[in-house]
Amino acid sequence: MPSRIVYKMLISIEILVLIGLIIFVSLTIGIAFRSVLFHPNFRSMITFLLAHSYIYIPCRIRLILHQERVFAVDLKDGADLMEIMLIISSILRVYHGLNVLFLYCAVVIERVLATRYMHDYELKRRFYISIILRIAVVFMSLFFALELSFVFLELTYRFYLALIAFCGSISAVTSVYLYFYNRHRLKHVLKRTDSYSLSLRYQLIENMRAFRFLQTITAVGVAGITVNCLIVAVPQFILEERTNAMELCGAAFETLYALTYLSGIILCFLSQPVWKREFRMQMRDSYLWKRLACPKFEDSAALVRRNVTDETNVYFDDLVKNWDLQLKKTKK
Structure with a gap:
């Protein structure tokens, strides 16, 4: 049956x-946890997101095994345990x-506070x-997941679609506004000839790095959510009479969700050159890569060589000017 073959492929x-x-x-x-590119608050949230993958993957595998009837739940001795696990x-998947x-x-919200307390956010960890x-x-995630599973508030799917649209759109618009606001502030700081706080300069640069993260997440998330909504709408408006349409679209939904989640994490992580370089070094030093990789890759000097960007040159030039200005004031 063609639909069953497509389902197995998905x-x-x-x-x-x-x-x-x-x-x-x-x-x-580990690279994200030890990184010094971002404020500890932002870094902890990135690690928090990555750590939740260890919840998502086992739960999704368990559901796949149930869908494929690998674990039978009709056994008298194991029915209760299997049902509880299922x-x-x-719940954890939702x-x-x-x-x-x-x-x-x-x-x-964390970036809003980082912008609000820009002058001392780096100094005071908060x-x-x-x-x-x-x-x-x-x-909030656990509350709504339990409500979706047990329906104790009888919230409709329209409510959840409105919640997703509201939270996603407000956050996306806010991140875009903060990006342009911080870029304007950074340009203004670079044009200043007098001394300014180095923590302010550092915080603005960190904000720009963080907003590159948010831009990637927004782009991938909007694309994934749009296609997933179309997949959910297919069995309701187009394939109403096909009994296996819901099962097929459900598999497509989960597959696309996994692809969106993985691609979002990869693109966000590799958007930072330092993290990208550390990832390559870690891959090079791993046991599996040593067994499979070409020896030329291990001898590549490009992995060790660091390219000095124009932004770094400007930063240290401004730093020297500020020190010279302070020395002149001290001599006077």
């Missing part, structure tokens, strides 16, 4: 994506999808910001 693609996801996250979560996996949405909003935001993300 499941196979999703499994391959999940394998690639667990490998990539395992190699990069329910937990289903929790992960909502967690990604609310975490995106939380990152935008760890409580990330702690409060992550607790709120977990609470």
Whole structure:
């Protein structure tokens, strides 16, 4: 049956994506955790997102095994345990999808506060910001996941679609506004001839790095959500009479979600040249790469050589000018 073949192909693609996801996250979560490119609050949220992959992958695999009837749930001795595992996996799968949405909003809020306290945000760590935001993300994601599973508030799907559209659109518009605002401030700071706080300059540059993250997340998220909404609408408006349409579209939805999630993480991670270089070095030093990779790659000097950008030159030139200005004031 052609539809069954397509279904098997979608499941196979999703499994391959999940394998690639667990490998990539395992190699990069340490790099993100130890990085000094971003403020600890922003860095903790990136690590928080990557760590949730270890929740998403096992739950999704458990659901795939149930769909393929690998684990039977009609056994008297194991029925209760298997059903409990299935329910937990289903709840956590919904929790992960909502967690990604609310975490995106939380990152935008963190950048709003970073812009608001721009002059001393780097000096005063304010760890409580990330702690409060992550607790709120977990609470809201888990609450709505439980409501979707047990329907104790009887919220409609229109409500959840409106919630996703509202949170996503408000966060996207806010991130775009903050990007142009911080870019304007950075240009203004670079044109100044008098001394200015180096922490202000550093915070503006960090904000621009963070907004590159948000731009990538927004682009990938909008594309993925749009196509997923079309997939959900297909069995309701076009394939109403086909009994296997919902199953096929469900598999397409999950496969596209996994692809969107993996591609978003990869593009965001590789958008930072330093992280990209560290990832290549880690891949080069891994056991599997040493067994499979070409020896020429190991001898490549391009991995060790660091290109000095124009931005770095401008930064140190301004730093020298500021020190000279301070020395002149001291002599007077």
